[in-house]
Amino acid sequence: MTANDPSSTPLQLTADGQLRHFLTLDGLDRALLTEILDTADSFIEVGERSIKKVPLLRGRTVVNLFFESSTRTRSTFELAAKRLSADVLNLDINTSATSKGESLSDTLLNLEAMASDMFVVRHSQSGAPHFIAESVTPGVAIINAGDGRHAHPTQAMLDMLTIRQHKGRFEGLKVAIVGDVLHSRVARSQIRALNELGAAEVRVIAPATLLPRDVESLGCTVEYDMKQGMKDLDVVIMLRLQKERMEGALLPSEREFYRLYGLNREKLALADPGCIVMHPGPINRGVEIESAVADGPQSVILNQVTNGIAIRMAVMSMAMGGQMADRNRKPAGRAEG
Numbered sequence: 475m476t477a478n479d480p481s482s483t484p485l486q487l488t489a490d491g492q493l494r495h496f497l498t499l500d501g502l503d504r505a506l507l508t509e510i511l512d513t514a515d516s517f518i519e520v521g522e523r524s525i526k527k528v529p530l531l532r533g534r535t536v537v538n539l540f541f542e543s544s545t546r547t548r549s550t551f552e553l554a555a556k557r558l559s560a561d562v563l564n565l566d567i568n569t570s571a572t573s574k575g576e577s578l579s580d581t582l583l584n585l586e587a588m589a590s591d592m593f594v595v596r597h598s599q600s601g602a603p604h605f606i607a608e609s610v611t612p613g614v615a616i617i618n619a620g621d622g623r624h625a626h627p628t629q630a631m632l633d634m635l636t637i638r639q640h641k642g643r644f645e646g647l648k649v650a651i652v653g654d655v656l657h658s659r660v661a662r663s664q665i666r667a668l669n670e671l672g673a674a675e676v677r678v679i680a681p682a683t684l685l686p687r688d689v690e691s692l693g694c695t696v697e698y699d700m701k702q703g704m705k706d707l708d709v710v711i712m713l714r715l716q717k718e719r720m721e722g723a724l725l726p727s728e729r730e731f732y733r734l735y736g737l738n739r740e741k742l743a744l745a746d747p748g749c750i751v752m753h754p755g756p757i758n759r760g761v762e763i764e765s766a767v768a769d770g771p772q773s774v775i776l777n778q779v780t781n782g783i784a785i786r787m788a789v790m791s792m793a794m795g796g797q798m799a800d801r802n803r804k805p806a807g808r809a810e811g
């Protein structure tokens with residue numbers, strides 16, 4: 475499947491390959507991922523101005539629908555929408571009618587009736603944003619802000635932007651993803667992005683209990699011994715232990731996990747001296763990463779957060795452009811105005 479193949483155009487692309495929704499990196503080719511990175515690059519300068527605004531989404535309404543907790547993703551989506559001059563509604567799920575039993579579909583129908591143009595959705599159920607995108611009014615964009623274990627595509631793209639800033643390329647890079655890959659939507663999206671963009675090797679480092687079955691089929695090699703796995707790395711991405719998603723005892727203890735798989739200065743010294751340290755956050759100091767490493771000179775963890783705004787501005791503006799192109803083509807689409 476290619477972005478320009480009209481016979482298999484995926485839900486998230488228009489017939490001519492523009493972004494309409496952003497649900498997953500699956501099916502998006504290197505040219506489109508590079509276009510997202512280049513568009514984000516152009517927005518970085520906006521964040522450095524005294525007046526951090528451009529009018530690209532003026533008059534549009536963006537609704538943040540977070541059914542799971544979030545600090546970074548929710549805040550940076552809100553800032554991104556505001557910097558694009560959109561009106562932003564943050565629905566507080568805890569005080570919404572969801573607590574009275576209203577279904578996701580009915581919540582969406584009601585918010586669509588308020589002429590919303592874009593929904594940013596985080597949900598614990600894999601596939602929830604895809605389900606919404608299938609039923610939403612033409613002209614409305616759905617952006618996945620993380621669904622279950624499935625995908626976190628904007629996180630992976632902000633990670634790619636950070637890698638490109640620090641390494642200047644993807645070709646030839648050896649990248650490791652360490653820790654709880656089993657429960658990680660971030661890891662799945664990162665592996666997909668790194669392979670599409672041409673990384674030389676994507677290596678996952680974890681105990682067998684924290685790896686999905688057939689993990690190699692995602693496009694990575696596997697290393698169970700972290701000291702072996704750190705050798706020659708250009709980038710190491712640490713993951714949080716997702717205890718809230720764990721069923722049963724997958725670890726002997728946090729202390730043992732940290733001894734074997736926690737990133738400390740000693741293990742980092744085994745990587746290439748220019749190796750950068752990444753983490754999507756939230757970080758758990760002393761569980762998967764030593765404070766001296768998280769705050770150290772090789773850490774780019776806070777650069778990742780900053781880049782989240784530019785990537786989300788890029789994805790939102792591109793999806794709205796795709797929706798406008800679709801709307802102009804479809805006579806049944808919602809009237810513009």
Ligand code: CP
Nearest residue numbers: 544545546547754755
């Ligand atoms: N990386 C990430 O998704 O963080 P939040 O859960 O704080 O949004």
